[in-house]
Amino acid sequence: MGDTHSEHDASADHQSEHPNASRESATSSPSSADSLSLSNVTKRYGNTTALEDLSVAIQPGTFHGLVGPNGSGKTTLFAILAGLTRPSSGRISVPEDATVGYSFQEPRFYPALTVRENLEVFRGFADDPPPDSWLETLLEELRLEPVADRRADELSGGFRTKLDLALALVKRPQFLLLDEPLADVDDHSRRRITSFLEEYRADDRTVVVSTHNVASFAEQFDRLTVVVDGERRYDGSPDADVVAQYRSVLEDAV
Ligand SMILES: Nc1ncnc2c1ncn2[C@@H]1O[C@H](COP(=O)(O)OP(=O)(O)OP(=O)(O)O)[C@@H](O)[C@H]1O
Numbered sequence: 001m002g003d004t005h006s007e008h009d010a011s012a013d014h015q016s017e018h019p020n021a022s023r024e025s026a027t028s029s030p031s032s033a034d035s036l037s038l039s040n041v042t043k044r045y046g047n048t049t050a051l052e053d054l055s056v057a058i059q060p061g062t063f064h065g066l067v068g069p070n071g072s073g074k075t076t077l078f079a080i081l082a083g084l085t086r087p088s089s090g091r092i093s094v095p096e097d098a099t100v101g102y103s104f105q106e107p108r109f110y111p112a113l114t115v116r117e118n119l120e121v122f123r124g125f126a127d128d129p130p131p132d133s134w135l136e137t138l139l140e141e142l143r144l145e146p147v148a149d150r151r152a153d154e155l156s157g158g159f160r161t162k163l164d165l166a167l168a169l170v171k172r173p174q175f176l177l178l179d180e181p182l183a184d185v186d187d188h189s190r191r192r193i194t195s196f197l198e199e200y201r202a203d204d205r206t207v208v209v210s211t212h213n214v215a216s217f218a219e220q221f222d223r224l225t226v227v228v229d230g231e232r233r234y235d236g237s238p239d240a241d242v243v244a245q246y247r248s249v250l251e252d253a254v
Pocket residue numbers: 045048049050068069070071072073074075076077212
C-alpha cells in the first residue's frame with residue numbers, strides 16, 4: 001500500500017508548497033497508507049520553534065481532536081497538514097488523490113458576494129463539482145439559510161464562522177481540517193454543527209478539529225492529540241481520565 005502514498009520530504013528541494021502536489025512513492029511510510037500523517041516534523045519561525053519533532057497520523061473515518069493552549073502550535077500543524085506551510089524538517093505523507101478541505105481562523109470568503117454566491121464560486125473550483133442539493137444541505141445544516149442572500153461582509157461573527165465552515169465543506173473533502181470551528185457560534189447552532197460533522201465523518205470521511213476547548217467536542221472525538229509548546233504530549237483515545245489530566249493545562253491559557 002506504500003505506493004499509493006505521496007510523501008513530502010522537507011529536506012528535499014521540492015518546488016511545490018503543497019504536499020498533495022508532490023507525489024512520490026513512499027518507501028518507508030511510518031503509518032498506514034491511507035492516513036494523512038506527519039513524521040518528526042519541526043517548524044521554526046526565526047528563533048521560535050512552533051513544532052518540535054512532532055509525529056501524528058490522521059486515520060480515515062475518524063473524528064480527530066487536536067487540542068492545546070493558545071500558541072501551542074496547532075495552527076502551524078494545520079497549515080502543514082493542509083500544505084500551506086512547509087516544515088523546517090520532517091515528512092508529510094498524503095494518501096493518493098486525497099482531497100483536503102480546511103477552515104482556519106482567517107475568513108476566506110469574497111466579501112461583496114452573498115453567502116449563496118460564495119458557495120457557488122467555491123464549488124466552481126472543484127474538479128468534480130457537487131450538485132446544488134449539497135449546497136442546499138450546507139445552507140440548512142449549518143444554519144445559513146436565513147442569510148443565504150446577504151452579502152458576506154454584512155454577516156455577524158457567528159455567521160462568518162459558519163460560512164467559512166461551509167466553504168471548507170463545499171468540495172466534500174476526504175480530510176476536513178477545522179481550526180476553532182465553533183468560534184462565536186450560538187449554542188443551538190453548535191449542537192447542529194457538531195452532529196452534522198459526526199454524520200460527515202460516518203461516511204468514511206475524516207474530520208480534524210483544532211481547539212483549545214476540549215469540552216465542546218469531547219463526545220465526538222475518536223482520537224485525541226494534545227500539543228503543548230510545540231510538542232506532542234498525548235496521542236490516543238480520548239478517555240475521560242486523559243481529558244481530565246490535560247484539562248487544567250488546556251484551560252489555563254484560555
Ligand atoms: N508566521 C509566524 N512568524 C513567527 N512566529 C510565528 C508565526 N506563526 C506562528 N508563530 C509562533 O509559533 C508558535 C505557535 O503558533 P501557532 O499559531 O501555531 O499556535 P496555536 O496553538 O495555533 O495558537 P492559537 O490558538 O493562539 O492560534 C507561537 O509562539 C507563535 O507566536
